[in-house]
Amino acid sequence: MRYFPPRIILSAFAAFAFLLSEQPSSAQSQWVDPFIGTDGMGHTFPGACVPFGMVQLSPDTDTIPHNVGGVYQKEVYSYCAGYRHSDPTVVGFSHTHLSGTGHSDLGDILIMPTVGRLRLNPGTASDPDSGYRSRFSHEGETARPGYYRVHLDDYDVDAELSVTERVGLHRYTFHGGEDTGHLIMDLSHGLYNYEGKTLWSSVRVENDSTLTGYRITNGWGRTNYVYFAVRFSSPVKEYGFREKKAPQYAGFWRKLDQGHNFPEMAGRGIVCWFDFPLEENPVIEVKVALSPTGTDGALKNLEAETGGMGFDEVKDKAIASWDRELSSISIEATPDQKRMFYTSYYHTLINPSLYCDVDGRYRGLDGNVHEGNGGMNYTVFSLWDTYRAEHPFLLLMKPDRAKDMISSMLSHYDQSVHGLLPIWSLMGNEGWCMSGYHAVSVLSDAIVKGLDIDEDKALEAMVSTSKVGYLDGLGEYIKKGYVPMESSSTSASNSLEYSYDDFAIFSAASYLGRTDIASEYAGRADNYLNVFDIVDGFAKPRSGEGEFKTPFNPLRTDGEGFIEGNSWNFSFHVPQDVGNLVKLMGGDSGFIGRLDELFSMTLSPEYYAANEDITEDCLIGGYVHGNEPSHHVPYLYAWTSQPWKTQEWVRDIMNRMYRPVIKGLGGNDDCGQMSAWYLFTAMGFYPVCPGTDEYVIGAPYFPYMKIDLPGGKTLEIKADGVSDRRRYVRSVYLNGKRWNKRFFSHSDLMEGGVIEFKMASWPERNPRNIPSIMPYSFSDDPLSQQ
Amino acid sequence: MRYFPPRIILSAFAAFAFLLSEQPSSAQSQWVDPFIGTDGMGHTFPGACVPFGMVQLSPDTDTIPHNVGGVYQKEVYSYCAGYRHSDPTVVGFSHTHLSGTGHSDLGDILIMPTVGRLRLNPGTASDPDSGYRSRFSHEGETARPGYYRVHLDDYDVDAELSVTERVGLHRYTFHGGEDTGHLIMDLSHGLYNYEGKTLWSSVRVENDSTLTGYRITNGWGRTNYVYFAVRFSSPVKEYGFREKKAPQYAGFWRKLDQGHNFPEMAGRGIVCWFDFPLEENPVIEVKVALSPTGTDGALKNLEAETGGMGFDEVKDKAIASWDRELSSISIEATPDQKRMFYTSYYHTLINPSLYCDVDGRYRGLDGNVHEGNGGMNYTVFSLWDTYRAEHPFLLLMKPDRAKDMISSMLSHYDQSVHGLLPIWSLMGNEGWCMSGYHAVSVLSDAIVKGLDIDEDKALEAMVSTSKVGYLDGLGEYIKKGYVPMESSSTSASNSLEYSYDDFAIFSAASYLGRTDIASEYAGRADNYLNVFDIVDGFAKPRSGEGEFKTPFNPLRTDGEGFIEGNSWNFSFHVPQDVGNLVKLMGGDSGFIGRLDELFSMTLSPEYYAANEDITEDCLIGGYVHGNEPSHHVPYLYAWTSQPWKTQEWVRDIMNRMYRPVIKGLGGNDDCGQMSAWYLFTAMGFYPVCPGTDEYVIGAPYFPYMKIDLPGGKTLEIKADGVSDRRRYVRSVYLNGKRWNKRFFSHSDLMEGGVIEFKMASWPERNPRNIPSIMPYSFSDDPLSQQ
Numbered sequence A, B: 001m002r003y004f005p006p007r008i009i010l011s012a013f014a015a016f017a018f019l020l021s022e023q024p025s026s027a028q029s030q031w032v033d034p035f036i037g038t039d040g041m042g043h044t045f046p047g048a049c050v051p052f053g054m055v056q057l058s059p060d061t062d063t064i065p066h067n068v069g070g071v072y073q074k075e076v077y078s079y080c081a082g083y084r085h086s087d088p089t090v091v092g093f094s095h096t097h098l099s100g101t102g103h104s105d106l107g108d109i110l111i112m113p114t115v116g117r118l119r120l121n122p123g124t125a126s127d128p129d130s131g132y133r134s135r136f137s138h139e140g141e142t143a144r145p146g147y148y149r150v151h152l153d154d155y156d157v158d159a160e161l162s163v164t165e166r167v168g169l170h171r172y173t174f175h176g177g178e179d180t181g182h183l184i185m186d187l188s189h190g191l192y193n194y195e196g197k198t199l200w201s202s203v204r205v206e207n208d209s210t211l212t213g214y215r216i217t218n219g220w221g222r223t224n225y226v227y228f229a230v231r232f233s234s235p236v237k238e239y240g241f242r243e244k245k246a247p248q249y250a251g252f253w254r255k256l257d258q259g260h261n262f263p264e265m266a267g268r269g270i271v272c273w274f275d276f277p278l279e280e281n282p283v284i285e286v287k288v289a290l291s292p293t294g295t296d297g298a299l300k301n302l303e304a305e306t307g308g309m310g311f312d313e314v315k316d317k318a319i320a321s322w323d324r325e326l327s328s329i330s331i332e333a334t335p336d337q338k339r340m341f342y343t344s345y346y347h348t349l350i351n352p353s354l355y356c357d358v359d360g361r362y363r364g365l366d367g368n369v370h371e372g373n374g375g376m377n378y379t380v381f382s383l384w385d386t387y388r389a390e391h392p393f394l395l396l397m398k399p400d401r402a403k404d405m406i407s408s409m410l411s412h413y414d415q416s417v418h419g420l421l422p423i424w425s426l427m428g429n430e431g432w433c434m435s436g437y438h439a440v441s442v443l444s445d446a447i448v449k450g451l452d453i454d455e456d457k458a459l460e461a462m463v464s465t466s467k468v469g470y471l472d473g474l475g476e477y478i479k480k481g482y483v484p485m486e487s488s489s490t491s492a493s494n495s496l497e498y499s500y501d502d503f504a505i506f507s508a509a510s511y512l513g514r515t516d517i518a519s520e521y522a523g524r525a526d527n528y529l530n531v532f533d534i535v536d537g538f539a540k541p542r543s544g545e546g547e548f549k550t551p552f553n554p555l556r557t558d559g560e561g562f563i564e565g566n567s568w569n570f571s572f573h574v575p576q577d578v579g580n581l582v583k584l585m586g587g588d589s590g591f592i593g594r595l596d597e598l599f600s601m602t603l604s605p606e607y608y609a610a611n612e613d614i615t616e617d618c619l620i621g622g623y624v625h626g627n628e629p630s631h632h633v634p635y636l637y638a639w640t641s642q643p644w645k646t647q648e649w650v651r652d653i654m655n656r657m658y659r660p661v662i663k664g665l666g667g668n669d670d671c672g673q674m675s676a677w678y679l680f681t682a683m684g685f686y687p688v689c690p691g692t693d694e695y696v697i698g699a700p701y702f703p704y705m706k707i708d709l710p711g712g713k714t715l716e717i718k719a720d721g722v723s724d725r726r727r728y729v730r731s732v733y734l735n736g737k738r739w740n741k742r743f744f745s746h747s748d749l750m751e752g753g754v755i756e757f758k759m760a761s762w763p764e765r766n767p768r769n770i771p772s773i774m775p776y777s778f779s780d781d782p783l784s785q786q
Helices: A006-021 A074-079 A251-255 A295-306 A311-326 A335-348 A390-397 A399-415 A439-448 A455-465 A474-480 A491-511 A515-525 A527-531 A575-584 A587-600 A633-639 A644-657 A673-683 A746-750 B006-021 B074-079 B251-255 B295-306 B311-326 B335-348 B390-397 B399-415 B439-448 B455-465 B474-480 B491-511 B515-525 B527-531 B575-584 B587-600 B633-639 B644-657 B673-683 B746-750
Strands: A056-060 A065-068 A092-094 A110-114 A141-144 A147-152 A157-163 A167-174 A180-186 A198-207 A210-217 A224-232 A238-243 A264-267 A270-277 A283-291 A329-332 A694-697 A704-708 A714-718 A728-734 A743-745 A753-760 B058-060 B065-068 B092-094 B110-114 B141-144 B147-152 B157-163 B167-174 B180-186 B198-207 B210-217 B224-232 B238-243 B264-267 B270-277 B283-291 B329-332 B694-697 B704-708 B714-718 B728-734 B743-745 B753-760
Touching: A056 A147, A056 A157, A056 A167, A110 A157, A110 A167, A110 A283, A147 A311, A157 A311, A167 A180, A167 A295, A167 A311, A180 A283, A198 A270, A198 B198, A210 A295, A224 A295, A238 A264, A264 A270, A283 A295, A311 A335, A329 A335, A335 A390, A335 A673, A390 A399, A390 A439, A390 A673, A399 A439, A399 A455, A439 A455, A439 A491, A455 A491, A474 A491, A491 A515, A491 A527, A491 A575, A515 A527, A575 A587, A575 A633, A587 A633, A587 A644, A633 A644, A633 A694, A644 A673, A644 A728, A673 A704, A694 A746, A743 A746, B058 B147, B058 B157, B110 B157, B110 B167, B110 B283, B147 B311, B157 B311, B167 B180, B167 B295, B167 B311, B180 B283, B198 B270, B210 B295, B224 B295, B238 B264, B264 B270, B283 B295, B311 B335, B329 B335, B335 B390, B335 B673, B390 B399, B390 B439, B390 B673, B399 B439, B399 B455, B439 B455, B439 B491, B455 B491, B474 B491, B491 B515, B491 B527, B491 B575, B515 B527, B575 B587, B575 B633, B587 B633, B587 B644, B633 B644, B633 B694, B644 B673, B644 B728, B673 B704, B694 B746, B743 B746
Parallel strands: A714 A753, B714 B753
Antiparallel strands: A056 A092, A092 A110, A110 A180, A141 A147, A147 A157, A157 A167, A167 A283, A180 A270, A198 A210, A198 A264, A210 A224, A224 A283, A238 A270, A329 A704, A694 A743, A704 A714, A728 A753, B058 B092, B092 B110, B110 B180, B141 B147, B147 B157, B157 B167, B167 B283, B180 B270, B198 B210, B198 B264, B210 B224, B224 B283, B238 B270, B329 B704, B694 B743, B704 B714, B728 B753
8 A cells, every 4th residue: 555645645635625616516605605795895794594585694793773862873884784794792693684785774583692690681892791792703603605603702602593585593502511591582683773663572482492473663664574483492491581661551461470481571672581401402493483474474484494304404405505596607717706706696696585474475565464376575675776787687597586576566566555666675665765766677677578577567567656756856857857956965866867767668668569658758768868968978966947056076976966976977877878878978989088087087085985885995996886876887888989998897897896805895785786797797798778688798707607597598608718818808609600799688698508708818999890789779769769 | 274383283293203212122222322421430432333343433532641751640540431521622533442441542543623723732621722622512412322423612513423343434514614624633642541652653545535554552452453444535635744753763764755745654653634625515524444454454344344335324324233232122111211221231232342354354362363264353351340240141142242252262362372361352462450260251151051162172271271370379379279468469359259260160161071170170169268267257368378367457448458349348259159158157147247237338438549440429338339349249148038138239229320321320331241230130130150050030120121032032021010119029930930949040041931020119028938949059069079
């Protein structure tokens, strides 16, 4: 037998392990790093969830109230997802989180294991011993899709989390040798919390190992009902609760000793404790099922998803569910690139989220419980963000989900007393966040791309939505063709957004042959023109009298009539009619000049310092990738003589805004929108104008990508030798045929096959070699003249 | 043609009208005076309801908060039903009221019509112009079963109210000639209100004449969900709302102009206003449907019960529904007696109340919505009061309702985390009011009287209920055979009540042949003995060590271990074993002496002055008819050699405690218990011990009564010449046969036929002429020795 020095054996073993981990399409979840974005601007959470699940079980590292005595507490912005990687303590583990938002809510049903003296308040980060929270370090922390683990240093407890779609699983291993372990359940805890946010909370101890309960909160979700059912792996020994806000009225309950082993606990924000004997078994597993309909729904979900299953089985299934979803795309890439790619893919599959029981029942916008009628109900539609790339991405990759999401939007419309599609759907509530009525974009996109939805109903909902006069200047917009600056603080961007949304309605109506509607909205799709000052080619706020705002600074983000963007960025927000926008901005050279200047200028901090969501890190010149209004802008070169400049900039954006490190995201991930931009861009194309069926070609990021399309076909994207240097596309071949368009249509992609990009380190500047067929522009559409 | 002077014509017309109104068994509702009991101690309400309806639409004349900064406001006791006849102003009309209780809640969804300056607070009685309330006088007021009318002097508005089971109807006629009428809807209004009682309230303007909404309150009903749907007879012109408690957090709602014509209004207690044009039509009709399940349920109830119907049609139906129910008993009596009799009958048919949608769906004790499975769900079980006579009365007269009520109690048990039958069921909540677990009495009574219920389930529920150790000393009671005074402030009465309830379980188990259970509860049925001091024959609190309380005053109501009664009254609370009680109190003469002394003593106010529910008016000697523990006491002479003394006292009680005037009720009507006592006593018998099938014979009150029994048979009760003087029963005949028992069994009555009482102005004292067969006593039951 030949002797191998240990180092060689280890290396061989490592190589073998590497090979194993490289198994294609089987364990892509290994590449996902849930910590990416959990500090800095990303606002992602590291905890456990499954694709589109209702439960996101994740550690919360602080409990900054967002409102103290009516005063907004700025620091809370950092805690949108409950977790900051740089924090020293964990408060506990709560079951609902938004992924990557800039405003927040939820953090429902916090559980925390402790030992020793019973503490029923969270304490502070500066004095963790004052409450039930615990110190932790990242050495004791692991996160994988569907699984999270942390060591709680103060209690010497290993906390592990996993999930199904509707059930959170906790496994707490007490290492300290105590006789008794406490589990704290804090129903007053929440994200963006404030005194009195919990309107009511209730826990019933159904038997020695089962709880049911609920809480109703008044936060961003105006009235959020979270029902739960809890099952412990071993019997509770003793329990009790404390109500933070003593009841003003206790009725005849006061004659009952409710504080100790009384199985009905309730109040305006209660903190319960449950004691378990540890002598025989120092491991406690806890299942927490959620439901939007009732505790009966929660019990049903508990049984259906985890009945008879232990922690490890659930964990394996959770990881497998991610592998299944993520394996639909395989790439050739460096490990770092794979980490970033699959983490991005992961982030696109968290929100929207299920919001229904296993049988489809859910709480509607009208507060009533509705039957699902076969489909599943979804919520968390951050539409101002996600209409751009997240929804188009899901439509392309997960059309069955997309279909249910659209049904959910139509149900929302049916249940809306305003006759509105969702603007920001949040747990059976309308969150009214941001501007526009971009659900129409998602619906229109689905219609023109042929998704099987109720098209007539969708069109009815789109039209109804676009006529709700009291929506942020919309009534005036309908009358005047633009939102007067007197009617809204974001009048210019509202006008641009409404105009684009109206194009989406036009497009769907045209597709469906509804010429009456198409004709009406063809007029409205042009309304963007009414806020353009043709003197300088900038969109600007305009008074009811028709005067443009003066003085006006197109570099300033605040106070100039735009939302989360300045006029320099937002003036490009005419995705429906880039051809005409080019003209408005001085023709081909003028337009190219404007784009070039945007990417290369130096933006003084004075123009964005007041904005919590813009930092130097998310800027490329004056281009702000961290906020969404600019996401399509790098692709606008496609309408010019220099489409190669898109290829130049998108790779820079990929490299600088998406880094596989904790603070690596150049902006809020915004429920997957940032990540969906990454994924499309990595593929080499981007849906600049949802509501058309076109994906504008940019440049692929990886040498090879294979996409398993939903219909069973396969799309291969080849870009031999692509690199930061060889970022330029010299030519494109689809199934071996030279491609002469600057875009792919949806059906081009869905046919499957091979797209081959010929890459080079220098751009193709010869007009004869550049694909000649331009992407869609509304002005060129014969129907635009209806 | 002969000339008649006008006065004669009028008189003849009046006589004719009187004859018409005397039609037997067709319009008994004419005799009901809903104002009886609306001042003084009765705590009844004058507004509109239908038998057992979910809606009691009634004027509230003040809004005394029951709790200000944690301090109980004593005056609120007078406002249990929302209305005090002596008050000068009406605050508005709310849709839910309890009938005759001594603690309260509800007053949901107040509506008030006004004109002129919009006021969104109720104002005060001393300065009505400071709010939306109005002055009124009784000249402008009418009340009939199912109909109420008042003239609102401040606004010159005629307000009329009527109802179906689940819908309140308002008709407001504006006489002032104004252009615009306001309707105020105050969701912060309530009975036993306090700052913050409304946890959440919401109104949606679905269209120009339809609202939906709900409120959740935390009062006596710990979490009470009241959903509603409103339909106006004409379109709303403008509307808006004010939130009394400004929101700490408004999210993105703040960018919407919610105050004016914004169709989604919500907050922690909102006051809405709706303006109507009056020029063309000065009459506004409003339908308000309630539901415990959701606004969808409320809309369903609205359509099912009032779809297409106007106010007058509903009013006619409401009155007819009362005539139908009340016509089952006809009597010969003076007009005043008829007023008192039918008003009492009316009061027995208000509570319990329906608590479900038209399709039977309801909100259970577990907070979830349940299907009715064919039956209707009831709530408002004031069981400490109503097990005595109200439930036996309904079992006798309305067995179909009684059956659904018992099913509702069994559902309550199924949904109780404690495994408890209801103690005080209040809108899907357990109210924990008063002592004992008297639902077992109702169930046992139904079983031994042969009602078709799920007997096995009932017995299971009864046994489970009797074993909930943490219920007010019950654990100790089970261990020691009595509640030690250390465990409860009402230890002596608890022991007596538990012991009686245990007898009821024994009795049902015996009837069902479950000798195992019967044997266990035979032991517990004797536990009353453990609190009797044989030295003086008084029940007393006893320490855990076994010592009776010293000093001890059997005359004192508070602080001596009894609830709503002193030992003088409460010591008679052994309805299951009066035969043995006689022995404990010194045998026949001693027992008679004790009863005589009770009725003839002078009770010094010092013994009851602190009790809000005892006044001189409700005393007969030391006998307190205004509270329930004594209700069976006048009938206890039946176990002695002088049963005629029952005949003597019950007529006095009838005459003094039930007077057909505003302040005529000698105590809280207590959800019909006081009235059911009246009705049984008027019939000439009373269910001293529910859980046996016996009705102990007293003396009839009217010369003739005809009862249409539920099975189609008829029971006639004749007492020729009965009067205050001729109050004594000389002999009794059943269907012509001399009756030799001191009681009727349930089947005796249900057979129908004729009971004939021979009355005289002097009692029958000859033992040979007194019926010899005594009513039931547990000690004499061979099974009691199990």
